[in-house]
Amino acid sequence: MPVSPTPLHSAAALAIDARNVGRVYKAKPNPIVALDGIDLTVRPGELFGLLGPNGAGKTTLIKILTTLLLPSSGTASVFGFDVERQTSQIRRIMNIVSGGEQSGYGLLQVREQLWMFSQFYGLGVREGWRRVDELIDLVGLQEQRVQKVSQLSTGQRQKLNFARGLLNDPWIFFLDEPTLGLDVSAARATRELTLAWQAAVPGRTILLTSHYMAEVDEMCDRLAIVDRGRILAIGTPAELKHRVQSESIFRLELDRLDRGVGALARLPGVISAASVAGNDNGADGERNTILVKLVLVDDGALGPVVSALAGLDAHIVSLQKSEPSLEDVFVELVGRGFEDDLTVHQNGTGLRSAGSRPADEESVAEELAGRSR
Amino acid sequence: MTALAEAGTRWSRQADPESTRRQSIAQVWRGFLTATRLGWQTEANWTNPVVYFLYAVCTPVFATLMLVFMIQVISGGNAPPAYRAYVVIGSGLWSFVVAGIAGLAWAVLDDRERYRMLKYLFVSPNDLLVLLLGRGLARMMVGAMGAIVTLGLGVVVLGLPLDLARIDWPVLVAAMVLGLVSIVALGLILASVAMQTRQDSWHYPEAVSGALFLIVGAVFPLNILPTFAQAFGLISPLTWWLEAVRRALFPDIQSGIGGAGSLYASLAGHDAPSGIEALLALLLTTVVVTLAAVATYRWSEHRAKERGLFDVTTGS
Incomplete structure (x- = not known):
């Protein structure tokens, strides 16, 4: 039963309710099983993390939940709306930001691109401009306001992407590896913005995928460890760590x-x-x-x-x-770590801001440890 | 971040999964206009307006002049003015076809391969079809500039015998509307193909418009073609569009469809279609092509969603 939009959402409905979701990609010589019977529930107001190596199925699940991809089996709903049949309702209350990509209309100015999306999201002209200008200030792109998108750095593009994602003030915000390829300071800014946005209004929900374990550990209320299309464990970071110790x-x-x-x-x-x-x-x-x-x-x-x-x-x-880390949990559950995958992925993207140290597992952990001190 | 909290509190009341019919229509219209503006900006933003205007009109103008001069040379300077008019109209109007057919397919390819924004457009509340139509319209406007300038030069420089008093305005307006719809429909079919194929499909619109150029009577009548090619021409709305526009502008111009030995004459039992007859045939073929285009697009969109093609960069 779909939820009522006022208040922000009903406590009775789950923000995400995925049941036995499977996804198989046709490929030669053998089909690729990206998701293998995922069961997942996320409550409104949660910052939920999906942690797993590359190819674990995190992005595939996000694609299904954001109506970009059809599941091969199972059912999934977002705030009570079915991802296959009620896509227009879902699209009005969610948004998605993916990291590690160079998206954007390069010839447009920052302000133009955001305004354009405000119109695609159904905002009026004046309301669109108002939100665009507010978000430009909030994400710290004031100096790039009239700069062409093609001239932005990787970190600035991600800020622009974030601003686009917040334009329609989604009930649920899907963040797919949002700090991938960012330098340390840009990654930190992205994390702070994410937490501030969620904290600003009770009930805002975030589904975050990452393979930075420290990031997920620090930010998420609950998380699921995913590997090879299956959820291996779900719980709070403390619960999961307690499981192995x-x-x-x-x-x-x-x-x-x-x-x-x-x-x-x-x-x-x-x-x-x-x-x-x-x-x-x-x-x-x-x-x-x-x-x-x-x-x-x-x-x-x-x-x-x-x-x-x-x-x-x-x-x-x-x-x-000595506290166990999520890596200990992952190793305990899977029998291997995913450091190698991480290294390959980061080197493969080539998305690093010139002159800046790229964010990696170590730097994320260092930074978060410093913050907690 | 206090500002974020304040802004969020103000905005949170506005995200609404449901919308009234009126809101939906307003959103579709707003999305269409914005997509048109986006199409224009991505099309024309790379240079200043004067340079862009020259770029947009030079290609059709010089293509038409080249054809006219070739006819003059071949005919020893004795080509009748009516035939020059035939060629100028066909070649000038072809700007619409090239721009319209390519516009939608290139919008898909641009947004997927170059800007990487197709997935964000697809999961926005707007129907992607509406956004693609807006992008296509922008390119059609560019094509319109070329067509208008070419036809204007034809009258002023080449001395085409255009008599404003003899123009059949209702037929002309109806033919232009239906013709543009049919061009967009053909473009939509190619956009559906581009959604499924690799980056190589940049060239498909050119190939298709080039093939159509030969069989729709753009610069020479159908009756010089083999019968099977004439048959393809007769089922194309573009053939009837060009015929109807020519008839409306120059009532005495030779038919591009009929004539001695033509397939049309043998089927219809008379030499050439009237303006109204051409218009009706245009209406019929446009309806068929449009329905086929929408069905093809919906199939393609579903298949792309099924296979996860919206954010796949082929980069071939």
Whole structure:
């Protein structure tokens, strides 16, 4: 049952409801299964992430949900509207921005191109110009307002693309690898804009695909890990990480441990203790601390361990709890990482802003870690 | 980002999945006009207006002059004025055909291969067909400039015997409307093909308009063609369009369809069609071609959606 447009959407309807969605591309010698029975629900107001390597099926799912592609099997709806039969309703309440592409009418000015789309989205002339000018300011393209699209940098084009995507104030915003190919600062601006847009009005929904794990981890309320056309796990980042780590893991740095790590392993609540490395930070290169990876049944076992260390004549230099990453989750689920895919993809696009460091998994993680500090 | 929050609050009431009939019509009209403007800008924005005007009119003007001079040379300077009129009208009006047939197909190819915007247009609330028609109209306007200038030069420079008092205006207006519809329909069929094919299809419109040029009586009558070619000509609306326009402008001009030994004469039992007869045949063939074009387009659009062709850059 389609939802009423006022208020923004009904809590009763799902923003996305995909049931057993399959997609097979005809190809020789064998058909390619891009989606293999996807079941997915996204609630209104969620920022939901699809995380997976290239070829996982993320973009194919977005194409189906944005009415660009028909599913081979199954059903899907957006705010209650069927993606096959009610395309016009869906197109009025959604928008899509894809990253890593050089789209745009190069001969048009930034302002002209946005205004043109405002008319395609059904806005009136005056309302169109008003939104265009506001969005140009919001995304930071004031200086490029009358510049031709062909003269924009990759990051500026993505800002323009973002502004186009926001013109019709969609209920649901599909972002397909929005930071792909952007330099670090442009990627950061894109993430900030995304979060600010969603936070501005309760109920705005975002479906984000990415293969930057730190990006998805930081931004998304929930996410699905996708590989080879199938959803392997769905949950909040914390839930997913918890799935692969039921124990508590600590990284313990001690000044000495004369009786060896075996003494720690025998303490109550300790599952395992292993010496992982030493710090050679003395001037003469002499090892002067000991690093231990300590696996406990739960956090509560840490107290007795700390007490026992005094009896072992060992002093704690540092103590850090080790959190699993989404990569650990992916490896646990799939049995492999997708670093190789990522490298190949980034090198293949060639979409990097001249003179700027391109965003990659490492830089995204660094930046997000810095922000959280 | 405070401004974003404020703007979003104001706007959020306006995204609406449903629309009234009146809103839908307004949106279609707005989309069509904007697409026409987009077509004009992408067509003409690469240079200043004067240079573009020269570019747009030089090709048809010089193509027509070349044909006229060839006829003069071949006839030893004795080509009758009526035949010059025949050639000038056919060649001048052909600007519409070239522009109209290519316009829609090139809009598909431009937006898919060059601008990478076809998918964004397709998932906008507007029907892609409406947007393509707008783009096609823009190119037709360019073709119109060439046609008008060519016909004007024909009268002023080549001395075509145009008598305004003898022009059959109702037939002329009706023929032009139907003719342009049929050209757009043919363009739509080619756009449907371009949607399915590779980048090589840039050349298809030229190939099709070139083939049609030979069989629709543009610069020589059908009766010099083999019978099967005449048959193809008779089922083409362009043949009847040119005939009706010629009849309306120059009532005494020779028929491009009938004549001694023509297929038309043997089928109809008289030598040449009247202006009204040509108009009726134009109406019939236009309806058929238009229906076929819409059906072809809808099939092509569905197939492209089924196969995911809207955002595939072939880049061949």
